[in-house]
Amino acid sequence: MTAVRRAVQILVFTAFAAIVWMTRYPLTVQLNPAMLFKADPLIMVATSIAERVLLPGLIIAALTLLLTLIFGRVFCGWLCPLGALNDATAFIARKAAKLFHARLTDHPLPSAIFVKYIVLACIGALAVAGIQFVWLFDPITICVRSLSFSVIPLANHIFDSLGAALIQATNYYPPIDNMYHVLKEALFDPRRPIYPHAPVIGIIFGLILLMTFFVRRLWCRYLCPLGGMLAVVAKFSFLKRRSPVCAGPCRICKDVCRMGAINDDNSYKPSECIVCMDCVRYCPSQKTSFKFSELLPVIAAPIVEASSPATGMSRSQFMGWVSASLVLLLPSAAQAMFKYRKRKVLRPPAALPEAEFVQRCVRCGNCMKVCVTNCLQPVLLESGLDGIWTPKIDAAIGYCEYGCTLCGHVCPTGAIPPLSVEQKSRTKMGLAQILQDTCIPWSRGEDCLVCEEHCPTSRKAIQTSKIVVNGRQVLVPSIDANSCVGCALCENVCPASPKGVVVEPLA
Amino acid sequence: MDMTKLTDKVSAIFKVRFTRAAFVKFAVVTLGAIALPPMFKRRGIAYAATTLEPRPKKNIATACGLAVANNSDPATATRAAVNALGGMKLFVKRGDTVVVKPNIGWDRTPELAGNTNPAVVEILVRMSFEAGAKFVKVFDYTCNDARRTYENSGIAAAARKAGAMVFFVDDWKFFPGKFPAGAMMADWPMYRDGVACDCFINAPVAKHHRLTDVTLSIKNLMGVCGSGRGEMHQNIAPKLAEVLAFMRPELTVIDASRILLRNGPTGGNMADVKKMDTVIASADAVLADSYAATLFGHKPAEIGYIKAAADQKLGSMDLAAANIRKVTA
Numbered sequence: 001m002t003a004v005r006r007a008v009q010i011l012v013f014t015a016f017a018a019i020v021w022m023t024r025y026p027l028t029v030q031l032n033p034a035m036l037f038k039a040d041p042l043i044m045v046a047t048s049i050a051e052r053v054l055l056p057g058l059i060i061a062a063l064t065l066l067l068t069l070i071f072g073r074v075f076c077g078w079l080c081p082l083g084a085l086n087d088a089t090a091f092i093a094r095k096a097a098k099l100f101h102a103r104l105t106d107h108p109l110p111s112a113i114f115v116k117y118i119v120l121a122c123i124g125a126l127a128v129a130g131i132q133f134v135w136l137f138d139p140i141t142i143c144v145r146s147l148s149f150s151v152i153p154l155a156n157h158i159f160d161s162l163g164a165a166l167i168q169a170t171n172y173y174p175p176i177d178n179m180y181h182v183l184k185e186a187l188f189d190p191r192r193p194i195y196p197h198a199p200v201i202g203i204i205f206g207l208i209l210l211m212t213f214f215v216r217r218l219w220c221r222y223l224c225p226l227g228g229m230l231a232v233v234a235k236f237s238f239l240k241r242r243s244p245v246c247a248g249p250c251r252i253c254k255d256v257c258r259m260g261a262i263n264d265d266n267s268y269k270p271s272e273c274i275v276c277m278d279c280v281r282y283c284p285s286q287k288t289s290f291k292f293s294e295l296l297p298v299i300a301a302p303i304v305e306a307s308s309p310a311t312g313m314s315r316s317q318f319m320g321w322v323s324a325s326l327v328l329l330l331p332s333a334a335q336a337m338f339k340y341r342k343r344k345v346l347r348p349p350a351a352l353p354e355a356e357f358v359q360r361c362v363r364c365g366n367c368m369k370v371c372v373t374n375c376l377q378p379v380l381l382e383s384g385l386d387g388i389w390t391p392k393i394d395a396a397i398g399y400c401e402y403g404c405t406l407c408g409h410v411c412p413t414g415a416i417p418p419l420s421v422e423q424k425s426r427t428k429m430g431l432a433q434i435l436q437d438t439c440i441p442w443s444r445g446e447d448c449l450v451c452e453e454h455c456p457t458s459r460k461a462i463q464t465s466k467i468v469v470n471g472r473q474v475l476v477p478s479i480d481a482n483s484c485v486g487c488a489l490c491e492n493v494c495p496a497s498p499k500g501v502v503v504e505p506l507a
Numbered sequence: 508m509d510m511t512k513l514t515d516k517v518s519a520i521f522k523v524r525f526t527r528a529a530f531v532k533f534a535v536v537t538l539g540a541i542a543l544p545p546m547f548k549r550r551g552i553a554y555a556a557t558t559l560e561p562r563p564k565k566n567i568a569t570a571c572g573l574a575v576a577n578n579s580d581p582a583t584a585t586r587a588a589v590n591a592l593g594g595m596k597l598f599v600k601r602g603d604t605v606v607v608k609p610n611i612g613w614d615r616t617p618e619l620a621g622n623t624n625p626a627v628v629e630i631l632v633r634m635s636f637e638a639g640a641k642f643v644k645v646f647d648y649t650c651n652d653a654r655r656t657y658e659n660s661g662i663a664a665a666a667r668k669a670g671a672m673v674f675f676v677d678d679w680k681f682f683p684g685k686f687p688a689g690a691m692m693a694d695w696p697m698y699r700d701g702v703a704c705d706c707f708i709n710a711p712v713a714k715h716h717r718l719t720d721v722t723l724s725i726k727n728l729m730g731v732c733g734s735g736r737g738e739m740h741q742n743i744a745p746k747l748a749e750v751l752a753f754m755r756p757e758l759t760v761i762d763a764s765r766i767l768l769r770n771g772p773t774g775g776n777m778a779d780v781k782k783m784d785t786v787i788a789s790a791d792a793v794l795a796d797s798y799a800a801t802l803f804g805h806k807p808a809e810i811g812y813i814k815a816a817a818d819q820k821l822g823s824m825d826l827a828a829a830n831i832r833k834v835t836a
Contacts, residue, residue, distance in 0.1 A: 025654050099528045158538075164679045165541055172703070174604065174642045174672065181674040190653050190675035372652040401652050403614050403659070440741060449718040450737040454650060456614075458775035464717055475717065493650075495737030 001277040005077070009084040016081045020147045023369045024189055027406055033144065033366045037412030040140045041065050042226040043362050046123050047413050050132035050359050055413060068230045072237040076220055076227050077274030082139040082208070083220055087258070090212040106215045108260045111316040113221060113272065114323075116228035121327045123225055129331030131386055135363035137225045142205065145389075148369035149195045149378075150202030156188040193374045194397060197389070216258040220274070231271035239275065241268050243288040253279035253288060343505045345382050345392035346488060348407045348416045349400060349427045354383070360415035363389040367407035367416055373398030375488065376407060391416075393429065395491035395503060400429060402456035402487060425457075430486025430503040432461065432479050439500030441476045445469030449477060451490035451501050457483045462490060462501075477501070557682045558694075559702045561753045569593050571832040572823075573789040573798055578836045581764040581786060582630040587836030588760065588788035589634060598757045598790075601639035603705035607631045607671065608756075610711045610727050611647035611662050613773050614655040620765040621774045622656070623712045625665035627762045627786065631708055632669035643671040644700055647730045681733035684753055691742065692732075692749045701731035702754070709756040709792065713763045713799045715771030715779075719743060721803050722772050723796040724759045725751050725812050744811030748819050751792060759795040761787040763802055793822025794829055801826070 016036065023033045037043050038057030041064050048055050064075055076083050097104045119137055126133045135141050163180040170176045184190070195201075211218040220227050243253070246266050254262040257279060261272035280288045343354040348367055351357050368376040368391050375398025378389040391407075393400055402425065408418040419427060432451075436442040441449070445468075452462040461483035464475045479501075488503040574591035578584035589595055599605055609628045615621030628645060635643045645666040649656040653675045657663035663673045681696035701707065711727035718740060719726060728750045729736055739746050763785040767774045774780065783802060789795040793816045797807035807813045807824040817824040 025652070026658075096528075160677075160679065162538075162541060164677070172699070174644075177674070178672055181672075185675070191678060372655060401614065401655060403655065404652070446741045447718060447743060448737075448740050450740050452717050453740075453772060456651075456773055456775070458770060460770055460773075493737050495735055495740065 002281050005276060008078050009087065012079050013081050013084040016143070017147060020144050020369070021152060021187075023148070023366055023410060025370070025372045025404075025406060027370060027409060033364075033369075033410050034412040035060075036140055036144065037362065037364055037366075039064050040138065040226065042120075042123070042229050043134055043138055043141065043412070045229075046127045046134040047132050047360060047362060049124070049127040050130055051356065052130075057412060065230075065233055068233045069237055071239045071275060072234045072270060073227070073230050073274045075230055076224075077276045080139060080220075080226075081143045082224075083217065083274070085143070085209060086212050086217045086219060089209040090216040090258070093213050104213060106260075108215050109222070110260060111319075113260070114316060114320055115222045116224055116231070117320075118323045118327065119223060120225040120228035121324065122330060125327050125330045126334055129334050130359065131334050132359045132362070133386070134225070135361075135389065137223070138362070139219070139224055139226050141362055141364050142208065144369075145363065145365040146201055146205035148365045149198045150205060152188075152369075153193045153195065153198060154202075156192050159184065159188060160192060189374075191374070193369075195368070195377065197378045197380070215260075217274075221259055221272070234273070235271045237270060238292050239290055240270060240293045241273060241279065241288065242291050243279075243283070246285065246287060250284060252282050252284060256282045343383075345379055346395070346430045346486065346503060346505045348376060348391055348393065349405075349424055349429055350408065350417050350419055352415055352417075357415050358383065358387045358390055360413050361390045362413055362415075364412060365389075366410040366412065367391050370406045370410050371398070372401050372404050372406065375399050375492070393488050393503075395488040395499075397492075399489035399492040400487040402485070402489075425485070428485050428506055430488070430505045431481055432484050432486065432488075432490050432501055432503045434477055434479055434501050435499070438496050438498050439477070440496050441469065441474045442500070443469075445472045445474050447474060448495065448500075449475055450493050450495055452477050454489050454493050456487065456489060457485060459483050461485070559682050559684045559697050559699060561685060562702060562707065562755045564755050565757060567597055567757065567790045569597060569790050572791060572830040573787065573794050574832050574834065575798065576786050576788070576834045576836050577784055578786075579784050581624045581626040581762065581784075583836050584764065584784065584786040585627050585630045585760060585762075585788075586634065587834045588786045589631075589758070591832050591834045592758075592788055592790065595634040595638040598708070599635050599638035599640050599706050602641045603635075603639065605635045605640040605643045605706045605708065606701055606704040607635065607643060607645050607666070607708045607710055608701060608727065608730055609645065609647060609662055609762075610714075610722075610730070611656050611660050612650040612730070614651035614659055615774060616659055617661045618765070618780070619774050619777065620712060620714065620767040620780045621772070622660040622662060623710050623762045624764050625661035627760065627764065628662050628710060629665040629669045631710055631760060632666050632671040635706070635708070636670055640706070643669075644704070645671045645673045646676055646698075646700065648676045648698065648733065648736075678733075686749060686753060690749050691746050692739075692753070696733035697753070698731040698733060706758070707754060707756045708758045708760060709754075710760045710762060712766075713761055713802060714767040714774070715769055715803065717771070719812060720805055720810055721800055723799045723810075723813075724756070724761055724792045725796055725816060728754050728756070744815040747812040748815040748821060751816050751821050752819065756792055757790065759787075759789050759792045761795050761799045763787060763799060766802060768803070791822040793817050793824055794826075797824040797826055798831070 019031050019033050022031045038060040041061035044055055044057045044061035094104050123134050167177055208219050243266055259272045259274055262268045375393050376391040377394040379387055379392045403421055405419045405424045408416045440446050455462045461480045462477045463480050467476050486503050490501045491499055491503050494501050570593040574588040576584040576588035609623035611622050613621040632643045666673045680699045683694040684697035686692045709724045711724045714722045716722035725747050763783045765780050766783050768781050769779040787795050787798055796813050800807050800810050813824050
């Protein structure tokens with residue numbers, strides 16, 4: 001069973017990584033990365049509550065919950081990409097330790113399993129207050145974001161460096177050049193993508209994986225809010241672990257359990273179990289098994305839970321109540337903190353109104369990954385504390401390609417609606433402004449017109465007129481507000497420093 | 508974890524015994540040494556001081572100074588024009604590496620005349636192979652996204668069909684060009700594949716352009732220049748003349764099957780496109796541009812970069828004195 005589970009994990013992770021990897025021009029419909037998020041009940045439910053809408057993805061998310069109700073947390077154990085990576089790093093770390101004849105053992109903190117419920121409760125409470133904070137902790141988001149921003153650009157860079165070294169070592173021999181370009185076109189973007197936030201996102205990702213050195217699946221056990229959500233459902237799952245009469249108190253199953261779900265008396269916590277089946281595999285007496293319980297598991301014979309003191313309150317229960325009451329205070333505090341505001345950064349084409357957009361966006365990074373010019377970049381604080389990592393058009397890095405509509409087609413929550421090319425060409429994102437103090441012809445009387453040359457609208461939104469500056473006749477640009485779509489190509493290519501043309505977001 | 512055992516093992520590794528761990532370490536360090544250093548160097552110039560020499564001037568005796576072919580099929584017109592000069596064998600020798608440099612600047616479909624007609628590029632690639640070329644490369648440093656322009660212009664598919672190597676421009680293949688001392692373009696990054704070839708065929712499309720009035724073959728050479736090309740637009744005429752002196756294309760084939768009269772160089776509206784069914788070929792880029800300028804009603808001397816290039820004796824803009832052969836294929 002372990003081999004089957006590993007095969008499934010490798011297969012699912014490979015498919016997942018391939019979908020994220022291929023989130024680029026030209027996007028094939030079969031590999032739409034929005035699907036990954038529509039299957040994630042935490043994202044769909046929290047965003048729906050925060051935005052007071054019924055997202056179409058809820059139907060797919062419900063299937064994940066149904067799967068959990070039947071089989072328990074198989075999503076965590078068998079399907080989750082971050083879970084698979086957790087298993088893989090723990091496996092590799094323990095193998096590597098063996099090279100040094102050392103052993104890595106778990107140092108669990110049993111009471112910390114409640115932290116994930118607190119995280120889940122915070123996300124829920126904030127969602128009720130109309131603020132969507134699921135993006136910070138959702139495992140699928142973390143995984144996609146880290147792959148898109150850190151891992152794939154790094155791989156692109158290493159591939160480029162090795163290819164360049166090889167081609168130069170062979171003195172640009174055309175067949176080698178050919179091979180490099182065919183591979184590069186199949187795997188990477190022609191220009192290496194740049195994300196200034198990549199180191200931060202990569203470090204968070206690395207920390208989550210490094211934590212497995214101390215406790216296997218530490219993230220899944222203690223922190224993951226999606227795990228917490230599925231745990232609530234898994235408590236009532238039909239598939240249950242059975243180990244009726246144990247041969248002896250060997251506790252091997254307790255030691256091998258990567259989730260710390262097995263108690264000292266050989267009972268187990270169904271909410272913690274991810275159905276990895278290691279306890280079945282390693283049981284010396286071959287008595288452990290997973291079987292479907294009666295159709296109504298709640299009424300059927302109750303599974304013995306961890307024995308708790310009959311009276312009074314344990315420390316962890318007390319902490320739980322304290323945190324629960326704090327969570328209840330969150331909505332009002334948050335509403336006071338996050339005021340609705342005007343649009344301050346240039347958003348992707350046809351993005352929802354600013355207040356809605358910030359709550360609808362789950363920061364999955366799909367739009368930024370797929371953007372052909374790399375212009376979509378994560379915002380830091382320009383759009384407020386709850387706008388962190390939402391996408392903006394950064395004219396310093398790229399511009400919005402006039403005929404491209406990819407970002408709207410990969411958005412899982414509709415924060416950026418899908419557009420046709422025709423709709424896109426009429427969509428205004430912002431309005432360009434010529435700054436006559438820095439614009440080269442206006443201020444210095446020298447030829448330029450690079451902005452006019454690039455302007456993509458078919459009656460150019462940048463028109464020219466001949467004036468005399470510094471005693472020289474020169475063509476100067478001016479903006480036609482009717483034609484301008486705010487694609488920021490003019491700002492991107494403007495050779496003046498500071499820029500002689502800037503694009504301001506439309507209110 | 509037993510710490511003493513761990514430290515023992517670590518010290519054993521440093522005594523360089525070839526263990527599995529040592530091998531892994533060796534592999535990681537070697538790969539890292541190759542891959543990491545360029546990360547810290549400036550984008551665009553990845554490797555140590557390599558410079559590019561100017562391309563040599565070849566005196567090719569063509570049958571006529573300039574050939575103008577008229578045909579509704581651009582491929583037929585192109586073949587006729589090059590044949591009127593004396594055939595592709597004059598320019599391409601057996602075993603040559605040939606570059607066909609079309610204009611693939613903009614994300615536009617072929618009928619909008621924003622880019623070179625794909626049929627012209629395809630036939631030039633075919634003729635190069637017929638003349639004995641070993642490799643033919645087709646590329647452009649695009650203004651819009653390279654993947655969209657290569658695909659939507661139809662040029663990538665057409666050139667690949669004819670057997671050319673069609674690749675996107677790599678940012679690590681730009682190296683400073685050795686322009687003459689005191690040149691405005693001194694040390695400007697140039698694209699290695701464009702400069703280091705045996706035969707450079709410049710295949711632009713004739714278009715309107717606000718700053719230079721028309722954009723023709725000399726302006727098309729900007730596609731082998733790197734860095735911030737916006738900075739070339741100040742005092743553009745002498746800079747383009749310097750680039751022409753550096754690149755010295757063996758053959759210039761101007762696609763005027765459709766020309767863009769207004770809203771250039773991007774276009775995007777069929778009302779601005781005029782069907783001319785003309786292809787112009789010459790070994791003299793200045794002469795070819797001079798003739799093409801007249802299609803727009805300009806005199807050659809009115810176009811800044813044509814005049815600058817003629818003043819530097821890079822070619823002739825004297826259409827009256829030129830040996831022009833008109834063919835209707």
